[in-house]
Amino acid sequence: MSASTSTLPSQPGALARALAVLRRIIGVPDYEVYAEHMRVHHPGCDLLSRDAFLRERMAAKYSRPGSRCC
Amino acid sequence: MARIRSILTWTIVALAGAFAIGVVALKRGEPINAAWLLVAAFCSYAVAYRFYSKIISAKIFALDANRATPAERLNDGRDFVPTNRWIVFGHHFAAIAGPGPLVGPTLAAQFGYLPGALWIIIGVALGGAVQDCVILCSSLRRDGKTLGAMAKEEIGTVAGYTALVAVIGIMVILIAVLGLVVVNALKSSPWGIVTIGLTIPIALFMGVYLRWLRPHRVLEASAIGLVLLFVALYAGRWVAENPSLAPMFTFDGPSLALMTIGYGFVAAVLPVWLLLAPRDYLSAFVKIGVVGALAIGILVVLPPLQMPAITRFVDGTGPVFAGKLFPFVFITIACGAISGFHALVSSGTTPKLLQLESDARMVGYGAMLMESGVAIMALIAACVLSPGTYFAINAPAGLIGTTAESAAAAVQQWGFTINPADLTELAKNVGESSILSRTGGAPSLAVGMAHLFSRALGGTSAMALWYHFAIMFEALFILTTLDAGTRVGRFMVQDLLKHVWAPLGRVSWYPAVLLTSAMVVGAWGYFLYQGVIDPLGGINSLWPLFGIANQLLATVALCVGTTVIIKMGKARYAFITVLPMTWLTIVTMTAGFTKLFSDDPKLGFLSHAAMVQSKIDAGTLPAGIKTVADAARVVANDRVDAGVAGFFVLSVIVILLASAWEWWAVLAGGKPAVSSEVPFQARAAFAAGD
Structure with a gap:
């Protein structure tokens, strides 16, 4: 799913991956995945900057029910 | 061989769960250990997941x-x-688990532990x-x-x-x-209000940090925030113990x-x-x-x-x-x-x-x-x-x-x-x-x-x-x-x-x-x-x-x-x-x-x-x-x-x-049973880009 397909995880790679998992679990959107998706599937389209992407994702997250519960 | 082992394992889990539920439900007079409740719950969950949820995933x-x-x-x-x-x-669990599952069972404890425990265990498996x-x-x-x-x-x-x-x-x-x-x-x-009150400026600080100081370093900002939460905890105690500050809060x-x-x-x-x-x-x-x-x-x-x-x-x-x-x-x-x-x-x-x-x-x-x-x-x-x-x-x-x-x-x-x-x-x-x-x-x-x-x-x-x-x-x-x-x-x-x-x-x-x-x-x-x-x-x-x-x-x-x-x-x-x-x-x-x-x-x-x-x-x-x-x-x-x-x-x-x-x-046949599902498409057609 992510771009990294290295086989044997070296120490920093494993840590970085663990941190990425943690970020995703607490709900931080993944800019790398988005940028990779745009590069592969929509090479002609404008890419949002990291800032713009994160702001757009946050606004979407907190504007509908379904991202959290009691 | 694997099949026999599986039957054996699940029989043991089911029996352990049933026995624990029996202890939880029937023992009276002296306090029981919380372990019985845990065993009853977790064995029931395992059995429900293995057998009952399969009806949804496989049959339906x-x-x-x-x-x-x-x-x-x-x-x-x-x-x-x-x-x-x-x-x-993890994301789904963090989204569904809020204060609800903590407060409800606490209030329901007024009936004793048994009614709440049974409803939590049976209610989740079947409901x-x-x-x-x-x-x-x-x-x-x-x-x-x-x-x-x-x-x-x-x-x-x-x-x-x-x-x-x-x-x-x-x-x-x-x-x-x-x-x-x-x-x-x-x-x-005063201790509580100071500690909770301080979480607001802590969050604001994290917001500013993520926006201008070190953008997008979410884990770094969270780590700082967590440390500050502990500072807030001690600050609350300090205020509560201070006779001239405590009344103000x-x-x-x-x-x-x-x-x-x-x-x-x-x-x-x-x-x-x-x-x-x-x-x-x-x-x-x-x-x-x-x-x-x-x-x-x-x-x-x-x-x-x-x-x-x-x-x-x-x-x-x-x-x-x-x-x-x-x-x-x-x-x-x-x-x-x-x-x-x-x-x-x-x-x-x-x-x-x-x-x-x-x-x-x-x-x-x-x-x-x-x-x-x-x-x-x-x-x-x-x-x-x-x-x-x-x-x-x-x-x-x-x-x-x-x-x-x-x-x-x-x-x-x-x-x-x-x-x-x-x-x-x-x-x-x-x-x-x-x-x-x-x-x-x-x-x-x-x-x-x-x-x-x-x-x-x-x-x-x-x-x-x-x-x-x-x-x-x-x-x-x-x-x-x-x-x-x-x-x-x-x-x-x-x-x-x-x-x-x-x-x-x-x-x-x-x-x-x-x-x-x-x-x-x-x-x-x-x-x-x-x-x-x-x-x-x-x-x-x-x-x-x-x-x-x-x-x-x-x-x-x-x-x-x-x-x-x-x-x-x-x-x-x-x-x-x-x-x-x-x-x-x-x-x-x-x-x-x-x-x-x-x-x-x-x-x-x-x-x-x-x-x-x-x-x-x-x-x-x-x-x-x-x-x-x-x-x-x-x-x-x-x-x-x-x-x-x-x-x-x-x-x-x-x-x-x-x-x-x-x-x-x-x-009754008055309306055809038509599912509104999106028709089957094979994964293979989409996997290329990933």
Whole structure:
């Protein structure tokens, strides 16, 4: 799913991956995945900057029910 | 060989679970160890997951790892992102597990541990996890459609709109009751208010840090935030121990309610990156950390349960909330057994993230089992307290008075042993001036957790820190729910009002934002304030309303699920949703009618209003109410509560009738059984880009 397909995880790679998992679990959107998706599937389209992407994702997250519960 | 081993293993798990349930259910007289409850719960979960959830994944939906999911078909790198199942599991669990599974079981402990434990274990296996999983699968097969959209499409427009209005109603009641929990925990507690108050500037600092100082370093900012939370904990103690500062931070209920309302309004109109998002990151970490710590604490200490299996209050005379075991234990514990709110998450973010269809079983059914485990742990934490202590904390001042002596006398009269000195001693140990009548569940859970943690680590001297740590953690994520709920409520109101006047729907037009935020805050603020000034503590009337509302939403979700299953031509498996739906209908109807029409003024909103009104007419006042104006307000509040309960009951009836009509049409052959699923597309066609 992510771009990294290295086989044997070296120490920093494993840590970085663990941190990425943690970020995703607490709900931080993944800019790398988005940028990779745009590069592969929509090479002609404008890419949002990291800032713009994160702001757009946050606004979407907190504007509908379904991202959290009691 | 593998087959024999599997049969053997599952036979052992099933027998262990059955034996533990037997011990939990039948042992009387001496306290049992919490371990029995844990074994009973976790063996039941394992068996339910292995065998019952398979009916949903294999027989009904026939989940297929080769069928492309919305995340893959509609992958846009934003909403639809194929994601590893463990990440989705964590994300889904963090979204469904809030204060609900902690507060409900704590309140229901007034019946003893047994009724709550059985409902949590059986309810989740046959109800809650089924609902979450069926809705997740349904949404997964429909491009990640929301519950409201599915209700409209599968059942009809009336059901769709009823569901929409019900969701707004539930949000309002939910936020009000959670706000009340926080207010009751912080009342006359300078330590608590300073610690919680400081979480606001901490979150603001994180927001600024992430925006300008070191953009996008979320984990770094969260780590700093977590350290600062501990500083806030000590700062609170420092203020509480300072005789000249402490009174400045000591507030009564009504002022705290007004502060909460003001905070809710400001938080809802500030940009999300500044306050809400950083607070959300913090609260997610604290949530996962505390749930883990609670599990370790219970496993290390393995405490005996001091609460009896069943108390005399099953007859409906309980001080924590009014009403008999049936139906009120099933209303009081929603999250942890079955919670309609989860259907919004299961048809919200989660179906847009699942990479493989076959992951839906683990995420939908599995995460709910885990939340149920959290509810069991909360129940244990409440039941490790002596029953006398539990009732002194959870009974309103109207029943036990305001001094340790009067409280001990009242609790003794209910048949539980407690000395006034014990209550004073406990208050001193947790660093509060008093622990009496701190209703709402959070404080007794915090005392229970402090009791466990300090036995595992730190001893009595650490108890005050543990207590305030637990209060901070509960308040932190309650306030996050309050912010986020208000904001979502605002968007929903804007979405409705744009039909009245288009500019009101514009989300970036400040007058519209301020107006609709004020409307949402005003709605929950009204219920919060009336709860705070209620002489019986408010939780008494608000928590059942919340429970009824939540179970109403579950009924909607199960109606949608049943309709989906019938239209798939799988009516013979429809029992899986019909069973919990029938049970919840019986429960919500009975509870709703009791709250509306019971002759007992402790239970029925209308009879309580009539009782107070007759006292006003006779020139006297009921106990705990000081002026005629207050009494008149109690009458008005009762009538509003009755209206809300009536609305929820009516909504259940509307949705059930609309669904039954649709089922009849399909089953009797008047309407073809056509599933609205997106047709099968192989994963192979989409895998290329990943």
